[in-house]
Amino acid sequence: MLKKTLSVILSVLILIPTQSVFAQDCSASSAVVLDDETGEILYQKNMNEQRSIASTTKIMTALIACESGKTEETVEITFDMVNTFGTLLGLREGDKITLKDLVAGMLLPSGNDAANAVALYLGGSFAGFAAMMNKRAAELGMTNSLFVTPSGLDEGNHHSTAYDMALLTAAALKNECFAEICSKQKYDAFINGEAHTIYNHNKLLSMLDNCIGVKTGYTDKAGRCLVSAVQSESVKMICVTLNAPDDWNDHKSLYEYCEKMYSTEAVESSLYVLTVGGVKNSVKCSYSAQIKTLDKRKITVELYTMPFVYSPVKKGDIIGKAVIKYKEKEIASCNITAQEDVEYYVKQK
Numbered sequence: 001m002l003k004k005t006l007s008v009i010l011s012v013l014i015l016i017p018t019q020s021v022f023a024q025d026c027s028a029s030s031a032v033v034l035d036d037e038t039g040e041i042l043y044q045k046n047m048n049e050q051r052s053i054a055s056t057t058k059i060m061t062a063l064i065a066c067e068s069g070k071t072e073e074t075v076e077i078t079f080d081m082v083n084t085f086g087t088l089l090g091l092r093e094g095d096k097i098t099l100k101d102l103v104a105g106m107l108l109p110s111g112n113d114a115a116n117a118v119a120l121y122l123g124g125s126f127a128g129f130a131a132m133m134n135k136r137a138a139e140l141g142m143t144n145s146l147f148v149t150p151s152g153l154d155e156g157n158h159h160s161t162a163y164d165m166a167l168l169t170a171a172a173l174k175n176e177c178f179a180e181i182c183s184k185q186k187y188d189a190f191i192n193g194e195a196h197t198i199y200n201h202n203k204l205l206s207m208l209d210n211c212i213g214v215k216t217g218y219t220d221k222a223g224r225c226l227v228s229a230v231q232s233e234s235v236k237m238i239c240v241t242l243n244a245p246d247d248w249n250d251h252k253s254l255y256e257y258c259e260k261m262y263s264t265e266a267v268e269s270s271l272y273v274l275t276v277g278g279v280k281n282s283v284k285c286s287y288s289a290q291i292k293t294l295d296k297r298k299i300t301v302e303l304y305t306m307p308f309v310y311s312p313v314k315k316g317d318i319i320g321k322a323v324i325k326y327k328e329k330e331i332a333s334c335n336i337t338a339q340e341d342v343e344y345y346v347k348q349k
Contacts, residue, residue, distance in 0.1 A: 028244035030162040036236035042258040047163040054217030057152030066177040071100040081117040101189040108200040112151040119150035162240040182213035278311030278342040287322040289334040313342040
């Protein structure tokens, strides 16, 4: 297909938040709200400050498990896996459970035993799994993070930042297995073939209709930590707060604050595509989409059509695709369709 590029330059000015923008109030020591599609920072407060992150660490542990290709494999629980404290799934030495159910045991009730089981099963040792975590962090551009434990229990210099955790969460939510599990308010985990219903600690799933996850956390050192995400129409936002005494309300108010930065815009135009063998030499086509954007001036549209189409053409026929980009990153697409009939040319005798 030949590529035609149309830049849609629009004149309405929208003020875009910079990395120094602060919302009205936020109890967190560090916080960030990120647009998942564009990577735009909608709000930040000390977002690059290194801090303890408690059980939000399990986002990384769960992502590695989901990306392993071994989620349906059965793990036999050892003493070292359950030799821990804090919040637990309740595993015992000798239990058998799938890797996928261990992921649920980490993400919903925040089981430290489930996190240890994943680490030892996939990494062979805690040090081996920490190396896997730090390798994945480097791949994601998490330049201010160091992972030591799979559960988030404080040990060594285990730390991250609000911004790094937002990058991690953006990657994790693109994994179908991870996204499915972290959005559930309850889940049936099978231990030794018997179903055990476990419940999610993330209250935002019931407080916000459009909440799709992600993970809570707490230690004395880290304070209350919360990573969440909301999906509204074409916009997905990720919010991270570290050491936030009022984290539930922080996330609600930050989403309300950032939602107001978007405007809904119509992206539409018409074009002509050459026809062969028809009563007309070209057919009128068009595309139309509604998108939510932070800055209309940064929208471009790339049009993909064949150099010509054969007649007959019927109104509504799909002729190509329009790819809508924000700052050169695809955020939506729609069909280019014929707006008229073009009949086949029949020579009169």
